Amino acid sequence: xxxxxxxxxxxxxxxxxxxxxxxxxxxxxxxxxxxxxxxxxxxxxxxxxxxxxxxxxxxxxxxxxxxxxxxxxxxxxxxxxxxxxxxxxxxxxxxxxxxxxxxxxxxxxxxxxxxxxxxxxxxxxxxxxxxxxxxxxxxxxxxxxxxxxxxxxxxxxxxxxxxxxxxxxxxxxxxxxxxx
Numbered sequence: 001x002x003x004x005x006x007x008x009x010x011x012x013x014x015x016x017x018x019x020x021x022x023x024x025x026x027x028x029x030x031x032x033x034x035x036x037x038x039x040x041x042x043x044x045x046x047x048x049x050x051x052x053x054x055x056x057x058x059x060x061x062x063x064x065x066x067x068x069x070x071x072x073x074x075x076x077x078x079x080x081x082x083x084x085x086x087x088x089x090x091x092x093x094x095x096x097x098x099x100x101x102x103x104x105x106x107x108x109x110x111x112x113x114x115x116x117x118x119x120x121x122x123x124x125x126x127x128x129x130x131x132x133x134x135x136x137x138x139x140x141x142x143x144x145x146x147x148x149x150x151x152x153x154x155x156x157x158x159x160x161x162x163x164x165x166x167x168x169x170x171x172x173x174x175x176x177x178x179x180x
Contacts, residue, residue, distance in 0.1 A: 033146075035072050037062040039153065039176025041080065045096065045122070049166035052122075054084025054094050056172065060155070062102075066180050069106070076102045076116065076131065078157075080172070094123040096170065098157055100131040110137040112151075122168055125161035132156045137178075148179045 039060040046053050058080025066072040078098040085091035100118030107113075114133040120126065135153030157170040 033066045035064045035066040037178035039174035041172040041174035043172025045170045048168040051087035056080040056082035097121045120159045125163040125165040127160045129159045
């Protein structure tokens with residue numbers, strides 16, 4: 001019996017010696033987490049066949065999935081209101097709604113770039129759109145818990161509007177946060 005206990009103790013001790021204990025100070029890589037964000041934006045819409053010019057203020061909401069520290073995909077929704085005018089002299093209040101599926105890549109120094117496609121409504125005309133984003137997370141965080149990061153972003157959208165409007169561009173600067 002003593003022999004069996006000795007063999008069992010040797011096996012257990014040798015298997016425990018080969019198990020590396022986790023370092024509690026080491027950061028755990030986040031793989032597969034929910035991503036959510038909100039921003040306030042200010043920008044300009046311009047161009048198109050009717051030479052539109054509008055100053056816009058709005059909100060953005062992003063929800064999606066973060067695949068790794070660098071790569072994420074999200075649905076980016078944008079709603080803004082402002083005043084605009086056309087080359088023919090017509091002016092008034094206007095609103096824009098846009099939604100795009102965006103793939104985003106975060107660089108090691110906190111900068112990020114993204115691009116995607118979706119659909120948008122420019123007051124009344126509507127159509128497909130493409131979106132490009134570039135931004136920066138000014139404050140880095142390290143840890144295993146959920147992270148909320150401040151972001152400053154420049155968003156570009158090209159609306160391919162029907163009803164004789166042509167391609168209308170939108171450029172907006174936004175500030176907000178993202179939660180990973």
